Amino acid sequence: MDQPVLLEMKGICKEFPGVKALDHVDLKVRAGTVHALMGENGAGKSTLMKCLFGIYSRDAGTITLDGREIHFKSSKEALENGVAMVHQELNQALTRTVKDNLWLGRYPKVAGFVVSERIMDQRTKEIFDTLEVSVDPKAVMSTLPVSQRQMVEIAKAVSYDAKIIVFDEPTSSLTESEVEHLFRIIDMLKKKGCGIIYISHKMDEILRISDDVTIMRDGAWVATRPASELTMDEIIRLMVGRELTNRFPPKENEPGEVILDVEHLKGRYTRLRDASFQLRKGEVLGIAGLDGSGRTEVLENLFGSMTRDGGTIRLHGTEIHNRSPREAIRNGFALLTEERRATGIFGIRDIKDNTVISNLKSYLKGGICLSDKKMTEDTEWAIQAMHIKTPSQKTQIRSLSGGNQQKVIIGRWLLTKPEVLLLDEPTRGIDVGAKYEIYQLIIDLAKEGKGVIMVSSEMPELLGVCDRILVMSGGCLAGEVDAKTATQEQILTLAAKYV
Ligand SMILES: Nc1ncnc2c1ncn2[C@@H]1O[C@H](COP(=O)(O)OP(=O)(O)OP(=O)(O)O)[C@@H](O)[C@H]1O
Numbered sequence: 200m201d202q203p204v205l206l207e208m209k210g211i212c213k214e215f216p217g218v219k220a221l222d223h224v225d226l227k228v229r230a231g232t233v234h235a236l237m238g239e240n241g242a243g244k245s246t247l248m249k250c251l252f253g254i255y256s257r258d259a260g261t262i263t264l265d266g267r268e269i270h271f272k273s274s275k276e277a278l279e280n281g282v283a284m285v286h287q288e289l290n291q292a293l294t295r296t297v298k299d300n301l302w303l304g305r306y307p308k309v310a311g312f313v314v315s316e317r318i319m320d321q322r323t324k325e326i327f328d329t330l331e332v333s334v335d336p337k338a339v340m341s342t343l344p345v346s347q348r349q350m351v352e353i354a355k356a357v358s359y360d361a362k363i364i365v366f367d368e369p370t371s372s373l374t375e376s377e378v379e380h381l382f383r384i385i386d387m388l389k390k391k392g393c394g395i396i397y398i399s400h401k402m403d404e405i406l407r408i409s410d411d412v413t414i415m416r417d418g419a420w421v422a423t424r425p426a427s428e429l430t431m432d433e434i435i436r437l438m439v440g441r442e443l444t445n446r447f448p449p450k451e452n453e454p455g456e457v458i459l460d461v462e463h464l465k466g467r468y469t470r471l472r473d474a475s476f477q478l479r480k481g482e483v484l485g486i487a488g489l490d491g492s493g494r495t496e497v498l499e500n501l502f503g504s505m506t507r508d509g510g511t512i513r514l515h516g517t518e519i520h521n522r523s524p525r526e527a528i529r530n531g532f533a534l535l536t537e538e539r540r541a542t543g544i545f546g547i548r549d550i551k552d553n554t555v556i557s558n559l560k561s562y563l564k565g566g567i568c569l570s571d572k573k574m575t576e577d578t579e580w581a582i583q584a585m586h587i588k589t590p591s592q593k594t595q596i597r598s599l600s601g602g603n604q605q606k607v608i609i610g611r612w613l614l615t616k617p618e619v620l621l622l623d624e625p626t627r628g629i630d631v632g633a634k635y636e637i638y639q640l641i642i643d644l645a646k647e648g649k650g651v652i653m654v655s656s657e658m659p660e661l662l663g664v665c666d667r668i669l670v671m672s673g674g675c676l677a678g679e680v681d682a683k684t685a686t687q688e689q690i691l692t693l694a695a696k697y698v
């Protein structure tokens with residue numbers, strides 16, 4: 200506790216129409232340490248950071264950086280004064296190159312002139328080399344996987360040479376090896392004396408890398424403790440304000456007859472080489488595996504969002520093709536993608552529109568107009584079932600917190616009542632309390648006789664919610680375990696089979 204305080208935020212308040220987002224919040228960050236910021240979805244974490252970074256102006260409170268009171272009016276000003284931030288939402292120029300994205304708005308100049316491409320290339324290379332980031336600076340952003348785009352964003356923030364760096368859920372789209380890479384970068388920044396603010400819903404990450412932890416609830420400060428004095432249970436208790444005894448709801452679903460029979464599924468331009476399996480009525484089937492093992496590709500191939508190179512799919516014994524997502528939806532499939540924010544959100548539309556959009560057919564009245572009453576009811580169901588934190592159904596989805604936006608999209612797919620529901624990392628970015636609600640909804644759907652296939656990189660979640668777990672390795676199905684009796688070690692052994 201002997202490092203000097205680098206940043207002090209005191210009594211920060213911020214109100215949006217109908218929401219008191221921050222109510223006298225305090226935060227002290229010491230030089231050369233990682234300070235974790237935790238709290239449920241909508242607790243105010245991102246808002247607090249946006250007040251620091253000059254994106255929002257605070258209603259009250261003071262911010263002192265290095266002993267000097269500051270009041271940034273824009274993110275540009277924040278960056279120029281030693282505060283950088285990796286945002287929860289990626290906002291990149293997708294049609295431009297990696298290099299352009301890195302230098303956008305601050306092209307290096309010499310004597311007032313923007314430098315040549317050659318020097319820019321050289322500086323980009325220097326930054327990437329120091330951070331050991333292996334992304335081609337000339338690649339067009341949209342051609343890169345989201346995880347690499349995120350690494351570019353991290354490199355960019357670090358390249359400002361800032362004293363304070365904020366990471367707002369940086370790992371939600373990173374692969375496991377990239378997470379380790381980020382932690383090495385963070386370690387390097389610590390050694391340089393930077394203050395790091397780290398926001399995440401992943402407890403193990405927090406306990407591993409942070410020195411101090413501040414917990415917020417409903418826009419208010421709850422506690423600040425050294426990480427070494429905290430346990431996972433204690434953090435959960437402080438976050439949700441009560442004891443959370445069970446992390447998983449009881450499994451009340453009963454798998455019945457086979458509804459889906461998949462043989463030798465193979466992707467054309469993907470890693471997926473061979474997967475055969477069956478899904479039963481009322482079953483929750485998990486898919487485990489390391490990153491790059493072809494987990495996501497199984498779902499995308501089934502849903503027709505990727506070209507297949509072979510294999511058959513039978514639904515109730517009849518062969519189906521699912522050549523496109525449209526055809527898959529007609530056959531009763533739904534897919535919740537891993538990249539929900541990039542692919543699923545209509546930002547300026549309200550929560551209701553975003554909830555009902557995939558289900559419009561079921562609201563038709565006499566084939567002509569839509570039943571507003573039913574749409575309102577269904578949206579209300581989603582808000583209640585998943586505890587979506589919002590002033591009303593009419594609120595624009597983009598003004599919700601990141602996690603609450605995710606919940607709206609999950610609600611959208613649950614409402615389509617699909618026969619086969621495909622979920623890719625359904626609880627990513629969701630807080631612990633709300634995870635339970637989502638597990639409950641998954642089990643309820645299975646109880647109603649639907650089949651659910653769920654990909655997750657969190658093994659406790661697979662073991663806690665699924666009936667059976669398929670394990671992918673190197674693009675092939677390496678084996679299958681019974682979730683009631685399996686252990687994490689068994690899954691890991693299978694996952695390494697073809698690596
Ligand atoms: N621009 C905005 N307009 C209106 N309300 C907003 C706006 N930004 C945030 N809010 C509200 O402020 C509250 C805090 O949101 P914030 O994004 O800070 O939560 P968070 O702690 O980052 O949650 P998450 O873990 O889901 O990212 C939420 O109720 C949110 O709906």
Ligand SMILES: [Mg+2]
Pocket residue numbers: 244245246287367600601602
């Ligand atoms: Mg947030």
